[in-house]
């Protein structure tokens with residue numbers, strides 16, 4: 001049986017056939033994808049076995065589309081919590097454990113109370129317990145030194161880190177464009 005349209009997200013590739021983003025994976029709803037097809041902004045690369053019909057047209061839902069116009073990656077990724085977590089691969093930089101986003105926070109390596117700034121090179125991903133333990137200490141006075149020194153990542157570095165996180169749903173037609181160098185278990 002064909003899946004309902006709402007379970008048919010479209011993988012969006014840039015004009016170079018690489019995903020616009022790996023994590024979160026660049027997906028559009030079928031409505032957005034069909035609209036872009038009609039506006040002639042995208043090429044359909046692959047389709048679901050699912051047709052939607054209106055009185056005037058019918059179309060197979062696209063499973064993969066590529067933009068006709070290349071969108072260059074922003075050179076400097078935005079300084080956001082999410083991007084800090086992505087840079088640090090969702091790993092607490094003190095205890096080295098992996099956590100879901102909602103259990104992570106960020107920590108000022110040099111505490112703000114001691115003049116530390118909220119910048120790429122002074123903020124690391126931390127679990128709540130480590131964040132609490134570190135408090136207002138300087139790294140060397142409490143022996144809590146980040147596993148990797150914080151740095152300003154490039155868009156490329158964030159993309160590469162994002163590739164390590166497979167999506168929950170993976171349509172077979174997406175495989176050629178994701179993780180081409182990795183074996184995946186069928187879902």
Ligand SMILES: [Zn+2]
Pocket residue numbers: 092093094095096097126127128129130131
């Ligand atoms: Zn921790």
